[in-house]
Structure formats: structure tokens, C-alpha cells
Amino acid sequence: VDIDVTRAMVACQKYNFKGGVICLYDKAKLYQQILQYQMDNKDNDEIVATCRKYGDEDPQLWIQALSYFSKLKSADGCRKEIQQILKYIDENDLLSPLLVIQTLSNNESTSLDLLKDYLIRKLRSEQTQIEKDQTEIRRFRQETGDIIKKIKTLETGPTLCQDPKCSACKMDLDLPCIHFFCEHSFHEHCAYAIESATSSEIIYECPLCSGDNRKWLDLINSQRPDKDIHETFHRELDKEQDKFGVVAEFLGRRLFDKE
Incomplete structure (x- = not known):
């Protein structure tokens, strides 16, 4: 059945039908309006429940709720609700600790004890991360x-x-054989032979290491021709989390050698 949402909303508000108002907001996915409606009606018990119901779709609801509770004259009287909100904000990294403190400090009646559990969790988490980074x-x-x-x-x-x-066929080596700096050794017919791009010379590469070597060569060759190796290096350094690994790979492949 088609419903005239505007007329239905007016009727629900006129007769103070809270369930109808919330249902219409829900139908329109106006979750922040649901929360604001509950705040306007001081339905404190329903606010955290609304955040839990819709917060995954709209995380801003939790921040909106924290701001609401922080402005109440008796914020300490809403300790349970505030701590639940802080726990979710902390676990999902929605606000920095500084912004949390600033939000709650807007109310002179808010005591530091209200923030104690949150700050302890945050400090322990930061200390754990510092120890991991140092390792x-x-x-x-x-x-x-x-x-x-x-x-x-x-x-x-x-x-x-x-x-x-x-290293390929596991048979005893005999001449002619080829040895590589990676300490792998092969019969000549077991190694990969490729033609040099600059001369008629035949170049051999280690079959066991060629895949990894080509990965880096392809990476370099895929860059625009007007970009030199140093720009490629810095681009990879910015993109990869393992920055020391990138440096080691570029050094190990002798990609910074001067001609």
C-alpha cells in the first residue's frame, strides 16, 4: 500500500505517536533524524539502543549521541550510556582521544572519573602499539x-x-655449467637463456629466482618512460607498508647502480 509519508508524519507528530514517527524515519533510512527525535523527547534509554541498531550503517550516530549526553546538566547520571558510547568509539576509532575529551569537557559537571575507563583502555592500547612498533x-x-x-x-x-x-634437475653438475650469485648452480641447458636487449649476447638467469626478479623488472618497466628509477622507488616506498623491504629489494637488485 502506498503511503503519503509527509501526511503520515504530520499525523504521527500531531497525535504524539512516537512509534509511527520512528517507523517512518526508519523506512526513509533517516537514522540521524530518529536519534534527534529521541533526543528532543529525552528518551535517553532508547538513544544507545538506536546507536546499536543503526550505528554500523551510520557510525556518526555514536558521535551525535556522545555530544548529546555530554551537554546534559547531569552527565554523570548517564555514566552507563556514556561509557557504552565511549567503548564503541574507541573500538572503531571514530574520534581521537583529544576530541573525546574536548566533547565531554564542554560540560562543567562532567568529572574526570567518567573518562577513567576510556583513558586507561586508550593508554594501554597506545603502549601496546608502541611496543609492537619498536619490535x-x-x-x-x-x-x-x-x-x-x-x-x-x-x-x-x-x-x-x-x-x-x-639446482633444477638434481643431477651431478658437469661442464658446461652456470653459477649464480644467489648460490644456485645449473647445467647450461637447465638455466634460462635470454637475449640481451642491447647486444647479441646471451644472458642467463636463475630459474629459481627469475620469477621474483621479473616481478621487480616488470614493475620498473611498467612505469612511464620519462620517470627514472628514483621516482619508481619513492612511489613504491609510499605505497608499500614494508618500507624497509622495498629498500632492501631495490638495493639487492642493484637498481641504483650508476652506469
């Missing part, structure tokens, strides 16, 4: 140091290939 920093530094040492060793010293078997 990651130490790990990245160690990995970067190890990679730099390995690169220097490859550049200045010999690489010993001690495996007597082909």
Missing part, C-alpha cells in the same frame, strides 16, 4: 643490516658454490 623497528634494522652485509660481500668477495648437483 618491528629492531627487526627491520637487523634485516637491513644483514642485507647490506650480504650485498657488500657479493660486490667485494667471491661467492662459493659448493652444491655439486644442479
Whole structure:
């Protein structure tokens, strides 16, 4: 049955039919209007319930509710509601701690005790994140140091290939064979041969490492020709979360070598 929403709303408001008003707002997905209607009628018990019902679709409802309760003369009397709202805001990172404090500090009757549980949770969470970040920093530094040492060793010293078997077919190596800096060794016919783009020379690449190597080469070649490797490097650095990994990969592939 088609309903004239405007006329129905007027009738519901005229006869103070709260259920009808909320039903019409719900039908129109006007969730903030539902919350505002409950605030205007001081239906404090229903406000948090409305946030729980519609908050996933419209997280701003929680912030709207916090602002409402913070302005009540007896905010401490709504301790349970405020703490429920703060818990959701904290878990979903809807507001920074500073904005939460500023919102609640607008009311002189709000005590610090009202914020105690929220602040304790937030400080513990921040401390846990700091400890995780410090652990990651130490790990990245160690990995970067190890990679730099390995690169220097490859550049200045010999690489010993001690495996007597082909890394592909696992048969004993015999001449002609090819050894790579990655310490993999192959019969000549087991290694990948590709033609040089600048000469008629045949270049061999490690079959086991070629996929990873080509991933980075394709990445570089896919960039616009007027962009040099340094711009590619900074673009990847901005995009990837593992920034030390990007640095290590570019160094390891010798992508910054001067011609």
C-alpha cells in the first residue's frame, strides 16, 4: 500500500505517536533524524539502543549521541550510556582521544572519573602499539643490516658454490655449467637463456629466482618512460607498508647502480 509519508508524519507528530514517527524515519533510512527525535523527547534509554541498531550503517550516530549526553546538566547520571558510547568509539576509532575529551569537557559537571575507563583502555592500547612498533623497528634494522652485509660481500668477495648437483634437475653438475650469485648452480641447458636487449649476447638467469626478479623488472618497466628509477622507488616506498623491504629489494637488485 502506498503511503503519503509527509501526511503520515504530520499525523504521527500531531497525535504524539512516537512509534509511527520512528517507523517512518526508519523506512526513509533517516537514522540521524530518529536519534534527534529521541533526543528532543529525552528518551535517553532508547538513544544507545538506536546507536546499536543503526550505528554500523551510520557510525556518526555514536558521535551525535556522545555530544548529546555530554551537554546534559547531569552527565554523570548517564555514566552507563556514556561509557557504552565511549567503548564503541574507541573500538572503531571514530574520534581521537583529544576530541573525546574536548566533547565531554564542554560540560562543567562532567568529572574526570567518567573518562577513567576510556583513558586507561586508550593508554594501554597506545603502549601496546608502541611496543609492537619498536619490535618491528629492531627487526627491520637487523634485516637491513644483514642485507647490506650480504650485498657488500657479493660486490667485494667471491661467492662459493659448493652444491655439486644442479639446482633444477638434481643431477651431478658437469661442464658446461652456470653459477649464480644467489648460490644456485645449473647445467647450461637447465638455466634460462635470454637475449640481451642491447647486444647479441646471451644472458642467463636463475630459474629459481627469475620469477621474483621479473616481478621487480616488470614493475620498473611498467612505469612511464620519462620517470627514472628514483621516482619508481619513492612511489613504491609510499605505497608499500614494508618500507624497509622495498629498500632492501631495490638495493639487492642493484637498481641504483650508476652506469
